[in-house]
Amino acid sequence: MSLSTAFNVISSSFAANAAQNAVVANNIANVNTPGYSREIANVVTNSYGGADVASITREANAALLEQVSSSTSQAAAQQAISDGLTTLAQTVDDSSSTSSTSGADQNGASPSAMLANLQSALTTYADSPSSSSAADAALSAASDLATSLNSASATVQQVRETADQNMASSVGTINSLLNQFTAANNAVVTGLQTGANVSSAEDTRDSIVTQLAQQVGVSTTVAANGSESIYTDSGVTLFQDTPRTVSFTATPTLVDGANGGAVTVGGVPITGANSPMPIQSGALAGYAAIRDTLAPEYQAQLDQIAGGLINAFGESDQSATPTLPSLPGLFTTPGETSLPSMTSTTGLAAAIEINPNVDPSQGGNPNLLRDGGISDPGNPAYTYNTTGAASYTGRIHELIGEISATQSFDPSAGLDSSASLTDYANSSVSWLQAQNQQASDSSSYQSAVATQATSALSNATGVNLDTEMTNMLNLENSYASTAKLLTTVTGMFTALLQAA
Amino acid sequence: MTTVGANFVSTNYLANSLVAPVMQAQSQLTSAMTEESTGQYADLGLQLGDQSGYELSLKEQVGQLQTLTTGNSVVSTSLSTAQSALSTIQSSAQTTLNDLAAWTPTGTSGASLQNLGQSALQSLISGANTTSGDQYVFGGINSAVAPMADYYSTPTSAAKTAVDQAFQTTFGVLPSDPAAANISASAMQSFLSGPFAALFQGASWSTDWSSASSDNTSATIAPGQTVTTSTNANQPGFQQLAQAYTMLSEFGGSALSTDAQQAVATAASSLVSQGADSMINIQAGLGSSQSAVTSANSSMSSQLTILQGQVGNLDNVNTTATAAQITALTNQVQMAYELTSRLSQLNLAQYLPVP
Numbered sequence: 001m002s003l004s005t006a007f008n009v010i011s012s013s014f015a016a017n018a019a020q021n022a023v024v025a026n027n028i029a030n031v032n033t034p035g036y037s038r039e040i041a042n043v044v045t046n047s048y049g050g051a052d053v054a055s056i057t058r059e060a061n062a063a064l065l066e067q068v069s070s071s072t073s074q075a076a077a078q079q080a081i082s083d084g085l086t087t088l089a090q091t092v093d094d095s096s097s098t099s100s101t102s103g104a105d106q107n108g109a110s111p112s113a114m115l116a117n118l119q120s121a122l123t124t125y126a127d128s129p130s131s132s133s134a135a136d137a138a139l140s141a142a143s144d145l146a147t148s149l150n151s152a153s154a155t156v157q158q159v160r161e162t163a164d165q166n167m168a169s170s171v172g173t174i175n176s177l178l179n180q181f182t183a184a185n186n187a188v189v190t191g192l193q194t195g196a197n198v199s200s201a202e203d204t205r206d207s208i209v210t211q212l213a214q215q216v217g218v219s220t221t222v223a224a225n226g227s228e229s230i231y232t233d234s235g236v237t238l239f240q241d242t243p244r245t246v247s248f249t250a251t252p253t254l255v256d257g258a259n260g261g262a263v264t265v266g267g268v269p270i271t272g273a274n275s276p277m278p279i280q281s282g283a284l285a286g287y288a289a290i291r292d293t294l295a296p297e298y299q300a301q302l303d304q305i306a307g308g309l310i311n312a313f314g315e316s317d318q319s320a321t322p323t324l325p326s327l328p329g330l331f332t333t334p335g336e337t338s339l340p341s342m343t344s345t346t347g348l349a350a351a352i353e354i355n356p357n358v359d360p361s362q363g364g365n366p367n368l369l370r371d372g373g374i375s376d377p378g379n380p381a382y383t384y385n386t387t388g389a390a391s392y393t394g395r396i397h398e399l400i401g402e403i404s405a406t407q408s409f410d411p412s413a414g415l416d417s418s419a420s421l422t423d424y425a426n427s428s429v430s431w432l433q434a435q436n437q438q439a440s441d442s443s444s445y446q447s448a449v450a451t452q453a454t455s456a457l458s459n460a461t462g463v464n465l466d467t468e469m470t471n472m473l474n475l476e477n478s479y480a481s482t483a484k485l486l487t488t489v490t491g492m493f494t495a496l497l498q499a500a
Numbered sequence: 501m502t503t504v505g506a507n508f509v510s511t512n513y514l515a516n517s518l519v520a521p522v523m524q525a526q527s528q529l530t531s532a533m534t535e536e537s538t539g540q541y542a543d544l545g546l547q548l549g550d551q552s553g554y555e556l557s558l559k560e561q562v563g564q565l566q567t568l569t570t571g572n573s574v575v576s577t578s579l580s581t582a583q584s585a586l587s588t589i590q591s592s593a594q595t596t597l598n599d600l601a602a603w604t605p606t607g608t609s610g611a612s613l614q615n616l617g618q619s620a621l622q623s624l625i626s627g628a629n630t631t632s633g634d635q636y637v638f639g640g641i642n643s644a645v646a647p648m649a650d651y652y653s654t655p656t657s658a659a660k661t662a663v664d665q666a667f668q669t670t671f672g673v674l675p676s677d678p679a680a681a682n683i684s685a686s687a688m689q690s691f692l693s694g695p696f697a698a699l700f701q702g703a704s705w706s707t708d709w710s711s712a713s714s715d716n717t718s719a720t721i722a723p724g725q726t727v728t729t730s731t732n733a734n735q736p737g738f739q740q741l742a743q744a745y746t747m748l749s750e751f752g753g754s755a756l757s758t759d760a761q762q763a764v765a766t767a768a769s770s771l772v773s774q775g776a777d778s779m780i781n782i783q784a785g786l787g788s789s790q791s792a793v794t795s796a797n798s799s800m801s802s803q804l805t806i807l808q809g810q811v812g813n814l815d816n817v818n819t820t821a822t823a824a825q826i827t828a829l830t831n832q833v834q835m836a837y838e839l840t841s842r843l844s845q846l847n848l849a850q851y852l853p854v855p
Contacts, residue, residue, distance in 0.1 A: 031511050038510075089545050092552070112553070116560035120567035127571040127719050130635060130644055390644030391635065391717045391730075400720070422560065429545075430553030437549035451520055455513050462510025469848040 003496070005048050006489045012050030013482045016043055017475055019053035024472050027463045035207045037461040039199055058199040064457040065206055066220075069213035071453045073233065073281035075446035076214045080166070080286025081294065082439040087159050088298055089436045091152035092429045111152060111305055112425035114145035115403065119422070122400050125370070130390035135366040139354065142330055146352045149306050153256060153350040156299045160254040163291035167271075168250040170215045170284045171263055177215075178230075178243035181208045185228055185239075192226040212238075216270075217281030234277035236265045256299050257346040260291050294435060299349070300413040301428040306331075306352040307345035308409060308421050312402040314339045315375045315382045327375035327382065330355055330399075343410050370396055514843060522836045529829045535817045536826060544815060555814045562807045565800045568722060572793050575719045575729050578632040579790045582730060585630035585637065586783045588623070593741055593776040596620045600769045605758040613765060617748025621651055624741050628733045640713030640732035647712035647733035651746070659699075659708040663750055666695045675754035685759040692747060692767045700743040709742060710734055722796035727789045737778030744771035 023041040030036040037058045044054040092110035121141035125134040184204040191198035205228060212218055217233030230239040238244055244266040251260045262272035263284060269275040271288035279285045310331045317324040328336050333351040340348060356362040358374045368374045372384030372395050385392040404420045411417040415427045531542035541547040548555055599616050603609065628638050628648040635643040651659050664674060670691050673679045698704060712733040719729045744767075751764045 032515070034512065092545065110556070112556050113560075116556075116563050119560075120563050123564070123567045123720065124571055127574045128633070128635075129717075131633075387642065387713065389641040389713050389715070391639070391641040393641070393717065393719075397720070397726075422557070426553035426557045426560075428553075429556055430550040433545040433548060433552035434550035437546055440546055455517070458510045458513040459508060462512050464509060465511040466848045467508075469852070473852075 003489060003493060006485075008048050009050040010482055010486050010489065012046055012048075012052055013478070013485075016041075016051040016053050017479050017482065020475055021472070023053075023056060024468050024475065027468050028465065031463045031465055031468075034458075035203060035210060036463065037199070037203055037206070038463045056197055056199065058202055059461045060202065060206070061457060061460045064453065064460055065209070068450065068453040068457050069210050069218060070233075070281070071446060071450040072210060072213045073217035073285075075443065075450045076283040077217075077281045077286035077289070078439055078443035078446050080163075080283045081289055082436070082443040084159050084163060084286075084290035085294065085432070085436040085439050087162075088155065088295065089432055091148075091155050092432055109148060110425075110429055111145065111148045111302065112422070112429050114141070114148045115305075115309075115422055115425050117141045118145050119400060119403050122396055122403075126393045126396040126400065129370050129393050129396060132366065135369055136360070138369060139358065139360070139366055142354050143359070145309070146331060146354055149302055149309075149349045149352050152302050153299065156295050156302065157254055157256065157350075160260070160291045160295045161252070163287040163295070164251055164254060164260045166287045167260075167263060167284060167291065168248055170287065171246050171248040174212065174215050174238075174246050174284070175243070177208050177212050178239055178246070181205065181212075181230070181239055182243055184208060185241075189225055189227050198226070213282065215282050216279055216284045232265070232270055232277070233280045233282075234270060236268050236270055236277050236279075238265060254291070255347070256303065256350055263288070297414050298428070298432055300345075300410075301415060301424075301431065302349035303345035303347065304342065304409045304413045304415075305421065305425050305428065306348035307340045307342050308407055308424065310336075310348065310352065311339050311342070312405070312407065312421055313399060315372055315384075317381045318372070318384055318386075319381050322381075324379075324381055328355065329372075329374040330358060330369065332375075342408060345410070518836045518840050518843075522833055525829050525832045525836070529826065529833070532822050532826045532829060536819060536822045539817065539819055540815045541817055548814060551814065555811065558807055558811045558814070562804060562811065564723065565804050565807070568720065569797055569800055569804075571719065572721050572797055575721060575727075576790065576793055578635065578637055578729060579786055579793070581630060581632040582637040583783060583786055583790070585627045586731075586779050586786070589627040589741070590776055590779040590783070592620055592623045592627070593772050593779065596745070597769060597772050597776065600765055600772065603765055605762045605765070609758075610756070610761055611753045613748050613752025613761065614750075615753075617745045617750070617752055617768070618652075621742065621745035621749055624648075624738070624745060625650060628738060636712075637730055638712060638733040638738075640730065640734070641715045641717050642711060642713035643717065643730075645711045647710055648738075648742075649709060649711070651749075657708075659746075662699050662704065662708050663696070663746060666699060667691070667750075670695055675751050675756070678755045680755045681757050683756060683760050685757075685763040688751075688756070688760040688763045689767065692764065696747065697743065700739045700746075705734065705739055710738075721793050722800055725792070725796060727792050728785070729789060731782050731786060735778065735782055737775045737782060740771045740775035740778060744768040744775060747771075 020041045020043070023039050027038050030038075037060050040057045040059060041053045042055045042057055043051050046052045092112065118138070118141040121134075121138040125131075125138040128134045184201050187201035188198045188205060190196075191201060209218060209220055209228075209230065212230065216238075218238065219231050219233060220228050221231075222228045227241060228239075229237065229241075231237055238246070246263065246265050248263045249261040251258065254260055259272075262269040262275060264270065268277065270277060270279045271284070272278070272292055279288075310328050310333070313328070313330040314326045315329040316322060316326040326339055328339060331352055332355045333340075333348060333353065355374045356364050357377050358364045358366060358368045360366050365377065368377060370385060370392060371388070373379070373382045375382050380386075384395040384398075402421075404422055406418055406420050409415065409417050409419065409424055415424060415431060419427065534542040544555075545552055596616060603613065603616075625648045629646045630637050636645065636647050637643075639645060639647045649657055649659065651657050667673075667675055671680065671683055671687075699708065710733045714732060714734045716728045716732055717730045718726050720726050747764055748768050752761065756764070
């Protein structure tokens with residue numbers, strides 16, 4: 001070995017040292033960047049015995065990344081469902097209730113509680129049937145019940161519309177992320193062909209996939225040329241060399257019974273009942289579940305309650321030989337002229353009101369609640385209290401009985417098909433709170449899983465400052481030694497030249 | 501380069517590892533403090549889930565029992581009012597009976613019979629028109645109209661007109677006519693038990709005397725338990741007393757012979773006695789309603805205690821356990837703060853000599 005070879009080794013050592021320092025500096029700079037994968041400089045011995053940085057490895061972990069993105073998707077979906085259900089649950093909020101002994105209206109604002117209040121008010125009315133204040137109290141309880149159904153229905157509509165808007169913005173985010181992904185993916189493919197360092201582009205790609213997983217459940221594969229393809233968790237292609245167009249038309253107003261548009265990828269619907277490959281996770285799936293399944297089901301239950309109420313309070317022909325059809329009594333909907341069928345109750349909860357004929361604020365006669373004939377005050381056939389007696393309680397007791405009488409409901413609303421109004425309303429509260437509890441538990445659980453997976457990924461691929469500091473000290477020592485070596489070799493050269 | 505083992509921990513994770521537990525503990529602390537102050541679960545619906553409907557139905561039962569208990573006080577008041585009016589009517593009948601027993605026919609004693617009848621009839625009518633609140637307690641369901649019309653009203657009441665008419669049809673004269681002195685005791689007896697008695701029964705009673713409905717009011721005093729809460733002025737007792745008092749009032753001071761007056765007094769005496777018994781029967785009927793209300797109230801009160809206990813079991817938190825939880829959570833958060841501060845010191849750069 002010659003002294004000039006020693007110079008070459010020293011030179012390569014300085015170069016390798018500088019390259020490793022750059023890696024350490026890069027790692028330290030990104031110590032707090034979420035999703036950054038630390039870089040490792042691979043040092044090899046070169047042909048004349050020196051050291052070269054042959055390549056820089058990115059410490060990636062595809063399995064953990066996959067776990068992070070899938071748990072993120074699950075958590076986002078459950079969070080979206082839980083948020084929607086929490087808003088819906090406000091319609092049955094009874095957290096303000098007390099179990100004290102004072103007053104009867106202690107059950108909060110749910111239709112179920114309002115129904116119980118109406119029953120109480122009617123019971124009180126039956127004790128003083130000639131009291132106009134008792135009649136007014138019963139009517140105001142009835143009006144509160146109708147209003148609670150109206151507002152619950154409005155809340156359902158609002159929750160669905162919010163979900164629809166969220167779907168639109170989620171689709172916007174997905175499209176924008178897919179476009180960003182195109183740039184990053186191209187950089188990786190080109191970089192690999194030219195042999196450039198693609199670590200940073202790969203980090204960007206991973207980070208976009210994780211962000212995408214927030215919106216929609218995804219899986220990825222990497223081709224031989226380094227190009228990454230993205231599919232939804234149901235298998236529809238979102239990106240393969242080029243992004244697919246995700247489209248969605250928002251529906252600003254979603255009244256009871258109206259369906260929102262489906263999200264399509266390259267023409268294939270990925271949400272809704274008609275989708276051959278519906279997505280399972282991600283915020284988008286959560287919003288779609290709220291908009292298309294959960295909120296409409298709750299709405300159907302509200303409509304059933306409204307339909308059941310109108311029927312239960314309906315008035316029949318009281319003639320000796322009844323010929324006329326039964327008509328809506330205390331509860332009706334504007335312009336309604338017959339009792340609703342329980343299999344087509346769509347829109348009833350939003351429209352239900354107390355009959356103007358009995359509502360004193362609309363010029364009605366509150367005594368009709370006791371006497372009957374609310375449906376058609378001009379027609380004596382519907383009058384129950386034929387003698388006009390002030391303490392007639394037959395009709396009031398009949399109405400109280402109707403509230404707890406078993407009647408038929410449409411099983412497609414997801415609850416018992418045969419129950420009393422009170423039981424049905426209570427079942428509806430149970431159904432909603434059970435869904436809410438389940439979504440909330442599931443959301444907490446999936447968030448915990450996502451946090452765990454992110455921690456695991458961070459530990460597997462992140463930067464430890466102390467390790468980098470140690471590396472830097474090593475490099476410092478190595479630099480110092482190389483410098484010392486240089487001085488020594490230079491001294492040897494000088495001595496050699498002086499001797500010559 | 502350093503090898504990476506299972507012990508590798510990224511600095512970013514180390515710095516942030518305590519953030520999630522602290523946030524979780526803080527959120528638990530918020531709800532624990534709400535629960536501690538209200539004694540109930542912070543979010544009842546979320547806590548109960550599908551038990552929510554059951555909890556609501558328990559609360560509804562509580563509300564229903566409370567409403568019924570409140571309503572029963574109205575029922576009790578109206579029952580007591582009716583009882584006390586019936587007692588007054590009954591004791592007035594008893595007094596009349598005693599006075600009749602003490603009465604002996606003489607030339608001028610007719611006037612005292614008449615006075616006796618008139619005051620007793622006025623007292624009967626006022627008793628029958630007793631109100632509780634703005635309701636006539638003896639009106640049946642027709643409680644808004646006074647059940648018995650005033651017999652002595654001006655213009656002449658329908659009832660008095662009918663009585664005069666019946667007398668004239670039978671005897672050809674009015675009771676005040678001196679010719680009435682010729683009416684024999686037996687003729688008087690058959691008039692009183694015939695055409696006169698018919699005025700106090702059936703359609704005549706409803707037309708001339710009573711506006712009451714024969715349907716009594718009823719009330720639900722406990723779930724599924726309905727009782728009759730009033731009686732009405734169409735009961736035979738009212739008819740018998742009205743009949744007796746009217747005959748005394750109309751024929752007592754008239755021009756009738758003492759024999760005929762004796763016949764009137766005898767007939768009246770028997771009717772008053774029947775009427776008084778009938779009043780006692782009505783009182784007994786209402787009394788059983790009253791005791792039904794009392795026992796319903798006490799059974800509902802014990803049901804309420806049980807139901808409220810069940811609601812409490814669902815709604816209420818154990819405040820002692822919550823207090824302990826708050827202490828534990830506070831300690832946890834403090835510990836996490838302490839650790840975060842210590843961890844931030846764990847940095848190699850702190851311990852390297854400054855070159």
